[in-house]
Amino acid sequence: MGKDGEFDDTVHEETIGGGRRATIASLGHNVNRNVEAKISNPLADIPHDTLMRDVEQFAEEKGLTDLTDVLKRGALVAQDPARYERIETLTVEERERLSFEATHRWKHPAALYFTIILCSIGAAVQGWDQTGSNGANLSFPVYFGIGNGDTVGAPHQVRDSWLVGLVNSGPYIGSAFIGCWISDVCNNYLGRRGTIFLAALFCVLTPIGGAFTQTWEELFVTRLLLGIGMGLKGATVPIFAAENAPAKIRGALVMSWQMWTAFGIFLGFCANLAVADAGRIAWRLQIGSAFIPAVPLLLGIYFCPESPRWYMKKNRYREAYNSLLKLRFVPIQAARDLYYIHTQLQIEAAAVGKSNYVSRFVELFTIPRVRRGTLASFTVMIAQQMCGINIIAFYSSTVFKEAGASPKTALVASFGFGLVNFVFAWPAIWTIDTWGRRTLLLFTFPQMAWSLLAAGFCFYIPESSKAHLGMVAFFIYIFAAFYSPGEGPVPFTYSAEVFPLSHREVGMGWAVATCLFWAAVLSISFPAILTAFTSVGAFGFYAGLNVVAFVMIFLTVPETKQRTLEELDYVFGVPSRVFMKYQVFEALPWWFRRYVLFRKGETLRSLYKFDAGIGGIPVDENSSDEKVSTEQFKST
Secondary structure, three states: OOOOOOOOOHHHHHHHHHHHHHHHHHHHHHHHOOOEEEEOOOOOOOOHHHHHHHHHHHHOOOOHHHHHHHHHHHHHHHHHHHHHHHHHOOOOHHHHHHHHHHHHOOOOHHHHHHHHHHHHHHHHHHHHHHHHHHHOOOHHHHOOOEEEEOOOOOHHHHHHHHHHHHHHHHHHHHHHHHHHOOOOHHHHHHHHHHHHHHHHHHHHHHHHHHHHHHHHHHHHHHHHHHHHHHHHHHHHHHHHHHHHOHHHHHHHHHHHHHHHHHHHHHHHHHHHHHHHOHHHHHHHHHHHHHHHHHHEEEEEHOOOOOOHHHHHHHOOOOHHHHHHHHHHHOOOHHHHHHHHHHHHHHHHHHOOOOOOOOHHHHHHHOOHHHHHHHHHHHHHHHHHHHHOOHHHHHHHHHHHHHOOOOOHHHHHHHHHHHHHHHOOOOHHHHHHHOOHHHHHHHHHHHHHHHHHHHHHHHOOOOOOOHHHHHHHHHHHHHHHHHOOOOOOOOHHHHHHHOOHHHHHHHHHHHHHHHHHHHHHHHHHHHHHHHHHHHHHHHHHHHHHHHHHHHHHHHHHHOOOOOOOOOOOHHHHOOOOHHHHHHHHHHHHHHHHHHHOOOOOOOOOOOOEEEEEEEEEOOOOOOOOOOOHHHHHHOOO
């Protein structure tokens, strides 16, 4: 164990012999430069007796000697998951449970679902706050004397439009510049649950404070503080969910973050309508009500088991095993996952080494495997702002008012947007782990581009026509229907997966900061963009950004579905030039021949090669893969 409590595999490596140490070293090298795109199971080629000795040594080092027998059986299952029936030492109950697990991927202990649902409820805070400020935009600027931003030629028009944008951007500025970056430190000392509890405190108190403010400056400060909680929560909750969830349904469970964000947006619009006739205090109720979904998160987080991977990072393996027992049905599953994760963490340690906070941040851009995850997370996060969803989430009431709606009608139309956004997020529960993250993005971005462009062109319909407002709302709803199952759930799910454990907190902080920083830029700038470009130009501008985002995703975002978090080290070990060359010169021509020329017999070579024991491929008992010696590794 390192001085700061971080994961340390030095003792284990030094005591298990040169051959095994060389294997770990070679796999660590492969994580950074996986030219052959090979997804490896590090246990697959270890002889039985050697594996049993490794498990015994592991149990002794980690104080788990009373669990040696179940750990041995778990290691054998992890070595060859597709042939667990051939392991003679498994009990009948263990075989039945492993078989049940393979055929019933949605059947898991209640503790797992409680953890995922409770934490994702916290996401509703973000959605509710967006829509609360959306409705409040119709009245708080007037109350604070900064309400001339929409009036052409009025005194202080430019100043007022920028100040309204600044107040609305407060949570995203606080998140991007403070909340996301302190998440690494908070996670290190408080754990996942402690960090989420702290975030929930901010999310309960600051909306209430915002409801009692007397100047726009006070409101801006409360929203900055809300941003600290949102940043901590946004950088931690998806990691917590991803680390607790099994690989086969991890995407669906982690995307519940987006489900509840969409639900929060919907509830926020409901609240806006409910208090629309409350007079001068309507905006106070709209802003203050955002504290409601944070309450169950605050009260319930410590009833959830802590992340086993966080315990392992702190070298607290007994507690990690106990957490896994709550998240899996039987001890054999917990033992299998514990030993397999531990082995993969050794390889991560060989690839990235030891580091402190500053060096971890620098390594996001210097270590090849980590850098590729950084680029992919940056792409999906900035694409969420490029797609234009937040011009609707932040300013739909303003947009519909520009389309000729009355304030009450604008709120009703915004309610429709929130409903569509929530309803169409549901299909992603099934498609995110079957179609995959990358496929959902590549399918939905072109649809969002044309629907935004169509919404913009509808502003050319004369305002005197009833079709004017109706068609603008129609195409905005179509846009939301394509956003919700694609770019809605993918960014936070994806970013929580792509970093190794050693860099997961700072990496997720980077990803969420990227998303929320550009959300702040959008929130500040959109009133000015709307004034300068008009509605048609603003919608056309974001339609073009959707096309740019599509190209970025096509070239830089690998698929992550149904791989364990540790197996993704090999996916992101593939050099970017190899990945891009494959997409441009093989995948793209294949797609054109298959779906444009309708050649049904066309086949596409898979980029990745799955090793024995990965993806259901059984271990070949007669294979003798060549090992890389320590000298060979050093020479690379």
